[in-house]
Amino acid sequence: MYIAMNRFRVAKGAEADFERVWAERDTHLGTVPGFIEFHLLRGPEAEDHTLYASHTLWRSHGDFEAWTKSEAFRKAHANAGNRSEGQKSLYLGPPQFEGFEAVQVVKRS
Amino acid sequence: MYIAMNRFRVAKGAEADFERVWAERDTHLGTVPGFIEFHLLRGPEAEDHTLYASHTLWRSHGDFEAWTKSEAFRKAHANAGNRSEGQKSLYLGPPQFEGFEAVQVVKRS
Numbered sequence: 001m002y003i004a005m006n007r008f009r010v011a012k013g014a015e016a017d018f019e020r021v022w023a024e025r026d027t028h029l030g031t032v033p034g035f036i037e038f039h040l041l042r043g044p045e046a047e048d049h050t051l052y053a054s055h056t057l058w059r060s061h062g063d064f065e066a067w068t069k070s071e072a073f074r075k076a077h078a079n080a081g082n083r084s085e086g087q088k089s090l091y092l093g094p095p096q097f098e099g100f101e102a103v104q105v106v107k108r109s
Numbered sequence: 110m111y112i113a114m115n116r117f118r119v120a121k122g123a124e125a126d127f128e129r130v131w132a133e134r135d136t137h138l139g140t141v142p143g144f145i146e147f148h149l150l151r152g153p154e155a156e157d158h159t160l161y162a163s164h165t166l167w168r169s170h171g172d173f174e175a176w177t178k179s180e181a182f183r184k185a186h187a188n189a190g191n192r193s194e195g196q197k198s199l200y201l202g203p204p205q206f207e208g209f210e211a212v213q214v215v216k217r218s
Contacts, residue, residue, distance in 0.1 A: 001148070003148075003150060003164070019212055019213070022212075022213055023213060027215050029215055030215060030216070030217055030218030031217070031218055035217060036217065037214065037215070037216055037217070038213075038214065038215035038216075039110070039112075039211045039213065039214050039215075040211070040212050040213035040214075041112060041209035041210065041211055041212065042209060042210045042211075042212050043207050043208065043209045044207055044208065051207070053209060055112070055209075098152050098153055098160070099152065099153065100150035100151060100152045100162060100164075101150065101151045102148045102149070102150055103128055103131075103149050103150065103151050104128070104131055104132060104147075104148065104149035105146065105147065105148050105149075106136050106138055106139060106146070106147035106148075107139070107146055107147075108139055108140075108144060108145065108146070109139030109140055
């Protein structure tokens with residue numbers, strides 16, 4: 001299993017706007033091969049921002065890689081340019097990508 | 110849903126030792142109320158370390174909190190002191206805890 005996370009430092013006071021952008025977006029993930037589940041996560045608050053993370057479970061790193069080269073990926077990010085002007089103030093810096101490979105699992109017994 | 114993550118900066122060359130510690134530990138999570146699933150994740154490599162994360166899914170933040178006050182938690186961390194001497198060199202600094210609340214979910218369609 002592979003987890004793709006993007007960490008967003010969202011300016012204090014912009015949390016509701018940030019969440020609305022995600023709620024209103026067209027997602028094309030649901031039928032992508034190897035896609036398991038997506039969560040938008042709200043993390044700890046720092047002095048000047050709130051940490052958010054997009055968190056996507058993939059069957060494998062290969063499935064994630066294939067998606068990044070696909071039409072579905074292009075569509076999912078098609079509006080990023082259009083709305084970047086108005087949204088620049090939502091963020092403190094660019095998102096930080098981190099990919100993780102699962103090396104151990106413990107399930108409910 | 111709540112995700113509890115601890116980020117570990119593991120010294121270059123110590124990755125196999127770190128993974129072995131986790132593989133050999135006694136886990137008491139499986140029957141804890143509200144526990145859903147645990148993964149140990151291997152993340153990106155930096156110049157001087159490899160990022161790992163423990164990644165635990167909980168039904169709610171309350172379930173996680175209750176666990177941290179439980180006998181199962183005490184047992185799970187009972188050996189941390191005993192083995193800290195030998196393991197200090199595995200890490201660059203202490204682990205960094207981050208808790209996340211899910212604010213949006215997309216499932217396979």
